[in-house]
Amino acid sequence: YIFVFDPSEDRTEAIAREYEQRVREGRYPIRAKSVTMQVIRPEERGGMYMALNTGFARATGDVEAWIPADDKYEQGTFRVVSAVLNAYPEIEWLRGNTAIINEASAIEHKGRCQIFYQPWIRAGVYGMETYHVDQAGVFWRTPLWKKGGTFPASFKSMGDYWLWTSFAKFARLWTVNAPLAQYRKQPGQDSKVNAER
Secondary structure (H helix, E strand, O other): OEEEOOOOOOOHHHHHHHHHHHHHHOOOOOOOOOOOOEEEOOOOOOOHHHHHHHHHHHOOOOEEOOOOOOOEEOOOHHHHHHHHHHHOOOOOEEEEEEEEEOOOOOEEEOOOOOOOOHHHHHHOOEOOOEOOOOHHHEEEEHHHHHHHOOOOOOOOOOHHHHHHHHHOOOOOEEEEEEEEEEEEOOOOOHHHHHHHO
């Protein structure tokens, strides 16, 4: 895990460093062969997308994803993603069902299986004219990030929308009908405000 954040006023860094210490000392229960965690605090405030660029630049794995601090992966998500990508080596980009939860973590919508037409992703139709690609439940192989990733420094929100249009130039988005993530809906979210604008 690579945890990168813009310096903030809350206890985010202290909480992250506590988990980093637990993982390093083996005091955090894991169900994988091994887990590592890095907490990175950039020197300057650069915004969410600069933090993501920093994290992905340091990533060394075969499969990548990111999840905001408010969202959650479902239990068994990594097992499902691993099984699908091992069974189908031609898949470069994968998504699953993303539930919507409220501020109290109660499920408001279970999420559903949706398929996507690659030329429409490239053209930006999804997310503007029809349903969108839920960011929290998306995974890709590292070479796809190298071809289509690295967010522009000027971005403040909706970078996932930009990333999907970029990825769609190189790969098809496949969908697995399995719950992978939970997106937390909150009042005044940047993505909702900017999409409406």
